[in-house]
Amino acid sequence: xxxxxxxxxxxxxxxxxxxxxxxxxxxxxxxxxxxxxxxxxxxxxxxxxxxxxxxxxxxxxxxxxxxxxxxxxxxxxxxxxxxxxxxxxxxxxxxxxxxxxxxxxxxxxxxxxxxxxxxxxxxxxxxxxxxxxxxxxxxxxxxxxxxxxxxxxxxxxxxxxxxxxxxxxxxxxxxxxxxxxxxxxxxxxxxxxxxxxxxxxxxxxxxxxxxxxxxxxxxxxxxxxxxxxxxxxxxxxxxxxxxxxxxxxxxxxxxxxxxxxxxxxxxxxxxxxxxxxxxxxxxxxxxxxxxxxxxxxxxxxxxxxxxxxxxxxxxxxxxxxxxxxxxxxxxxxxxxxxxxxxxxxxxxxxxxxxxxxxxxxxxxxxxxxxxxxxxxxxxxxxxxxxxxxxxxxxxxxx
Ligand SMILES: *Cc1c(COP(=O)(O)O)cnc(C)c1O
Numbered sequence: 542x543x544x545x546x547x548x549x550x551x552x553x554x555x556x557x558x559x560x561x562x563x564x565x566x567x568x569x570x571x572x573x574x575x576x577x578x579x580x581x582x583x584x585x586x587x588x589x590x591x592x593x594x595x596x597x598x599x600x601x602x603x604x605x606x607x608x609x610x611x612x613x614x615x616x617x618x619x620x621x622x623x624x625x626x627x628x629x630x631x632x633x634x635x636x637x638x639x640x641x642x643x644x645x646x647x648x649x650x651x652x653x654x655x656x657x658x659x660x661x662x663x664x665x666x667x668x669x670x671x672x673x674x675x676x677x678x679x680x681x682x683x684x685x686x687x688x689x690x691x692x693x694x695x696x697x698x699x700x701x702x703x704x705x706x707x708x709x710x711x712x713x714x715x716x717x718x719x720x721x722x723x724x725x726x727x728x729x730x731x732x733x734x735x736x737x738x739x740x741x742x743x744x745x746x747x748x749x750x751x752x753x754x755x756x757x758x759x760x761x762x763x764x765x766x767x768x769x770x771x772x773x774x775x776x777x778x779x780x781x782x783x784x785x786x787x788x789x790x791x792x793x794x795x796x797x798x799x800x801x802x803x804x805x806x807x808x809x810x811x812x813x814x815x816x817x818x819x820x821x822x823x824x825x826x827x828x829x830x831x832x833x834x835x836x837x838x839x840x841x842x843x844x845x846x847x848x849x850x851x852x853x854x855x856x857x858x859x860x861x862x863x864x865x866x867x868x869x870x871x872x873x874x875x876x877x878x879x880x881x882x883x884x885x886x887x888x889x890x891x892x893x894x895x896x897x898x899x900x901x902x903x904x905x906x907x908x909x910x911x912x913x914x915x916x917x918x919x920x921x922x923x924x925x926x927x928x929x930x931x932x933x934x935x936x937x938x939x
Contacts, residue, residue: 543932543935543936544932544936545936546867546870546871546932546933546936547867547870547871548866548867548870549936551932553870553871553872554871554872554873554925554928554929554932555871555872555873555925555929556872557872558872558874559872559873559874559913559918559922559925559926560874561736561874561875561876561911561913562735562736562874562876562913562915563913563915563917564735564736564740564915564917565811565915565916565917566740566800567803567807569803569806570799570800570803570804573588573799573800573802573803574796574799574800576799577795577796577799578796582795583794583795583796584771584792584794584795585607585763585771585792585793585794585795586771586775586795587795588795588798588799588802589607589792589793589794589795589797589798591798591802592607592793592798592801592802592805593605593606593607593746595802595805595806596731596746596748596805597748599805599808600721600722600723600724600748601721601723601724602721602723602724602748602749602750603749603750603752603755604748604749604750604751604752604754604755605723605746605747605748605755606746606747606749606755606758606759606762607744607745607746607792607793607798608744608745608746608747608758608762608791608792608793609743609744609745609762609791609792609793609794609797610639610732610734610743610744610745610791611639611708611710611730611731611732611733611734611745612639612642612643612745613745613762613789613791614730614731614732614745614746614747614758614791615639615640615643615680615706615708615730616643616646616647616789616791617747617757617758617761617762617789617791618706618728618730618747618749618754618758619643619644619646619647619649619678619680619706620647620757620761621728621754621757621758621761622677622678622704622706622727622728622754623677623704624644624647624649624677624678625647625648625649625677626647626648626649627648627649627650627675628647628649628650628675628676628677628678629649629650629652629673629675629676629677630644630647630649630650630651630652630676630677630678630679630680631652631653631654631668631671631672631676631678631679631680631703632644632651632652632653632654632663632679632680632681632682632708633653633654633655633656633662633663633681633682633684633902634653634655634656634881634882634883634888634899634902635656635661635662635663635682635684635879635881635882635901635902635905635906636682636684636708636879636882637710637878637879638882638885640680640682640708640882641882641888644680649677650675651882651888652671652673652676653671653882653883653898653899653902654667654668654670654671655667655899655900655901655902656684656899656901656902656905657901658901658904658905659835660684660687660835661684661685661687661849661905661909662681662682662683662684662687662688662689662690663681663682663689663694664901665690665693665694665697668694668697669697672697672701672703676701676703677703677704678703678704678705678706679694679697679698679703679704679705679706680705680706680707680708681694681705681707681708682707682708682710682711683707683708683709683711683712683715683722683844684711684847684878685711685834685843685846685847685848685849685878685911686711686712686714686715686738686843686844686845686846686847687715687834687835687837687838687841687843687844688712688715688716688717688722688838688841688842688843689707689717691717691718691720691725691726692718695725695726698726704727704728705726705727705728706726706727706728706729706730707722707723707725707726707728707729707730708730709722709723709729709730709731710730710731710732710734710737711732711737711738711844711846711847712731712844712846713731713737713738713739713808713844714738714808714809714812714842714844714845715841715842715843715844716841716842717841717842718840718841719840722844723748724748724750727749727750727751727754728747728748728749728751728754729747729748729749730745730746730747731745731746731747731748732744732745733745733746733797733800733801733804736876737846738808738811738812738815738844738845738846739801739804739805739808740800740801740804741793741797741798741800741801741804742796742797742800743797744793744797744798744801745793756768757786760785760786760788761786761788761789761791762788762789762790762791762792763788763790763791763792764784764788764789764790765784765785765786765787765788765789766782766783766784766785766788767782767783767784767785769782770782771792807916810916811916812844812845814916815845815914815916816845818848818914818918818923819834819845819848819914821923821927822848822912822923822926822927825927825930825931826850826927826930826931829930829931829934829935829938830852830853830856830857830934830938830939831850831851831852831853831934832850832851832853833850834848834849834850845914846914847876847878847911847914848911848912848914849878849909849910849911849912850909850910850911850912850930851905851908851909852864852908852909852910852934853908854907854908856938856939857934857937857938857939858937858938858939859937860907861877861907861908861909861910863937864910864933864934864937865877865910867933867937868910868929868930868933871929871932871933872929873912873913873925873926873929873930874913875910875911875912875913876910876911877909877910877911878909878911879906879909880906881899881902881903881905881906883896883898883899883902883903884896884903884906912926912930913926
């Protein structure tokens with residue numbers, strides 16, 4: 542007899558709720574934050590500088606500028622790359638809202654190129670179809686941590702003289718054909734949001750090999766004050782500054798960098814943990830009516846940010862939202878990455894999109910579920926996720 546899900550009157554797999562994307566915070570982070578608090582230097586200071594250096598060393602790029610989110614990083618990247626009102630920026634609709642929003646913040650037009658159905662990443666052929674004389678940039682997203690087809694994207698950008706800005710919110714550990722993500726395109730933005738592979742609470746980083754852009758990003762992120770103005774109240778004496786640009790308030794605090802410094806030290810160790818969980822899931826879900834993630838492409842490194850399955854709705858009696866709710870009742874939290882941007886109200890209203898305009902993004906939007914993959918998960922947590930998915934998805938198999 543098949544075990545009943547909670548929604549059918551059965552018993553939950555777990556007693557304690559498993560929160561999706563809960564970060565692993567260790568004593569080193571706690572001590573470093575306390576050290577910052579005691580030092581009295583809470584804002585942008587020496588620890589941000591240290592975190593930037595560690596990040597540069599990890600990526601192998603020339604410049605890394607810390608900001609308070611990946612969203613801020615992408616916004617400033619577009620600005621320093623010269624994106625002006627009326628310009629077009631090609632991106633994927635299968636992404637988090639901020640990837641599209643930052644283009645709107647520049648009063649530019651987000652032009653969506655549909656994703657591939659299997660990798661869920663932007664399809665280079667669709668990018669080519671969407672290029673017009675107004676196109677200025679391409680903003681690919683390495684969804685779930687799987688690198689996009691950067692050979693094709695770079696070729697298109699070179700041919701058409703476009704800037705590439707990568708949304709690498711999911712891809713800190715990723716590399717593509719031997720090259721680390723963050724060291725391929727002119728600008729790359731990373732996220733240290735609470736659910737990401739390296740967390741600061743909130744935070745972001747822009748990497749580039751262009752010194753002038755790195756310098757502008759630092760200024761723009763702190764009101765547009767002239768360089769080094771963050772030191773204006775240090776023991777070196779008051780530093781006079783000039784406002785050189787009507788800037789933003791996007792700077793990272795030392796409190797955030799305190800967390801990130803130690804998180805980054807464990808990033809490779811955590812990747813191994815994620816890989817182990819990934820393999821267990823792959824094996825356990827064979828034969829269920831769902832697609833497990835594609836293997837990583839040859840000669841690339843997947844950052845294993847999200848373990849995302851696509852439900853085979855044709856073989857199921859219930860839809861995705863129902864299945865997600867049923868897992869929730871089993872006390873297993875999951876995520877949806879993402880509902881395609883063209884299906885959101887603001888984009889429908891601004892651009893008049895219809896559901897079928899991006900068939901692959903629509904397909905993924907209706908079937909995707911991301912399962913817990915934090916390095917904090919215990920063996921038992923992983924077993925519980927497997928049991929909950931097997932029970933719920935198995936129960937509703939046609
Ligand atoms: C999380 C996320 C962002 C935004 O990162 P923040 O640091 O929260 O601004 C951007 N793009 C994608 C794909 C994300 O998942």
